[in-house]
Amino acid sequence: GESVGLHLPTLSVQEGDNSIINCAYSNSASDYFIWYKQESGKGPQFIIDIRSNMDKRQGQRVTVLLNKTVKHLSLQIAATQPGDSAVYFCAEATAGGTSYGKLTFGQGTILTVHP
C-alpha cells in the first residue's frame, strides 16, 4: 500500500545549529503534506503544512521543502533549541474521494538537541 517513511530515525544536533529532517513519500496522488512535533507524553502538534502546488513554505524558524520529482519532503529548523527536542512526523493526505481527510503518518524522527 501507499506509505510515508523517513530516512533517518534519529538526529542529534548542537544548540544553535540548523536541523534538517527528511521524509520520503510514495503516493504521487498526495496533495497535502504536514509536519507534526510530538513531545514525550503529549499528542502531535501541528508545525507547518504545504500543498503539492508549492515547493517551499516558511514559518517561524521552520521551512518545509517539497520535491515532487523525487517524492521527498524535508523540514528545516533554524537555530535549533533544546525545546525543539521531540519526535517529528511527516504526514500526507489526499483531498477528495474516499481518502479525503485521512492522514498517513511516517514512522517519525527523534530530534535531540544538545545544549
Place this chain on the structure above:
Amino acid sequence: NAGVTQTPKFRVLKTGQSMTLLCAQDMNHEYMYWYRQDPGMGLRLIHYSVGEGTTAKGEVPDGYNVSRLKKQNFLLGLESAAPSQTSVYFCASSTLAGGATDTQYFGPGTRLTVL
C-alpha cells in the same frame, strides 16, 4: 478553550474486558478521528467521523467501535480487549477534512495496556 481532551489518561485491562475511551473537543469542529500509536510506528487511523451521527472506518478498524452522538464527543469502544490493542490512543479533530487550510488538533492521548 481546552481544545481536545481525552479520558482516561491511563488504563489497564485484562484480556476480554471492555472499555470506552472518551474524546471531547470544544472547538466546534466537524471532523473527529481516533488513532493508535505503537512503538516505532507513526499514528494509524482507526475510525473517523465527518459529523454528528456519522462514522467511518480508517486503516485499522477491527476490534473497535465508535459513536458520535454529539458533535463535541467521539467515543472509541473496545468490546473484548486483546493484548494486540495495547497502544497509545490519540483523538483529533479538525474543521474540514484535511484540506490545505485545515489542521488536525490532537488530544494528549490515552495509554492502554491489555494484559
